[in-house]
Amino acid sequence: MVKRRIAIIPARGGSKRIPKKNISDFNGQPMIAWTIRAAKQSELFDRIVVSTDDPEIAEISIQNGAQVPFLRKDFADDYCTVSAATTFALQQAMEYWNEEYTVxxxxxxxxxxxxxxxxxxxxxxxxxxxxxxxxxxxxxGWMNPWWAATIDDIGKPTQIFSETLTQRSQDLPKLYCPTGSIWISTVKDLLTHKTFYSPGHTFEPISLQSAVDIDDLEDLKVAQALLRVSEY
Known part of the structure; x- marks a missing residue:
């Protein structure tokens, strides 16, 4: 069976913590350009679609080689899930081009x-x-969730996992955190469940650098530092 793959890049315009985050400068290029380039260079996709409600993001995305045949009129507020936005964009793309995709x-x-x-x-x-x-x-890595605690008003900690407090980190199971870097689904499952966290979903590790998800200025500093290190 021939695989037909579509890449969808959600990029709404209403970011609060970093205004216009998705097209803000990152090492001399709009941030979204890095993702579009990676998708294009993979040579895996029949379509690379940016789903946005913002005409400026749409224009910059097109300039960098993505397709933006429609603006997102729904699922563009602070409360809808990104899975819902991607599902809606997938349905729009299938109708717009009259195409079926596998992944x-x-x-x-x-x-x-x-x-x-x-x-x-x-x-x-x-x-x-x-x-x-x-x-x-x-x-x-060094931020070990097994030792996490809440702190009350006077600074008294309450351990989340009190049974692991006295154990060495090397003796504890590895823990993993999801990142928005690369989420994949069969089209059938995403359309059925409207989420990538569908029954039977799995996690697949990637490097810390590739996983960096920029939501605020501290995240941005981390990403910039990792980029500088990788260039040496």
């Missing part, structure tokens, strides 16, 4: 350090293992 890959515009090699590796694993939904994740 949909969601690539968040605020993950600029994910590469074409990352995309190819994640898609290859997804298809080789016949998965129905796969979410990229990274392994926690």
């Amino acid at each position: 949909v890959v969601q690539l968040m515009a605020n993950c600029p350090l994910r590469t074409s090699a990352d995309i190819k590796s994640q898609v290859a694993i997804f298809e080789a293992k016949n998965r129905t939904a796969q979410i990229s994740c990274f392994e926690y």
Whole structure:
């Protein structure tokens, strides 16, 4: 069976913590350009679609080689899930081009350090293992969640996992955090469940650098630092 893949890059215009985040400058280019380039260089996709409600984001996306045949009129507020927005964009694309796709890959515009090699590796694993939904994740390092605690008004901690407090980190199971870098689903499952967290979904690790998800200025500083290190 021939695989037909579509990449959808959600990029709404109403970001609050970093205004116009998805087209803000990142190392001399609009942030979204990094994701579009990685998708194009992977050479995996029949369509690379940016789903946005913002004409400026649409124009910059087209200039960088993505397709924006329609603006998003629904699922563009602060409360809807990104899965819902991607599902809606997928349905729009299928109707607009009168095409069927096998696999949909969601690539968040605020993950600029994910590469074409990352995309190819994640898609290859997804298809080789016949998965129905796969979410990229990274392994926690020095920030060990097993030792997490809440702190009250006077600074007294309450351990979340009190049973692991006295154990060495090397003796504890590895923990992983999802990242918006690369989410993959069969089209059938996404249209049925309207989420990448569908029954039977899996996590697939990627590097910390490729996983960086920029939501605020601190995240931006981390991403810039990792980029500088990678260039040496």
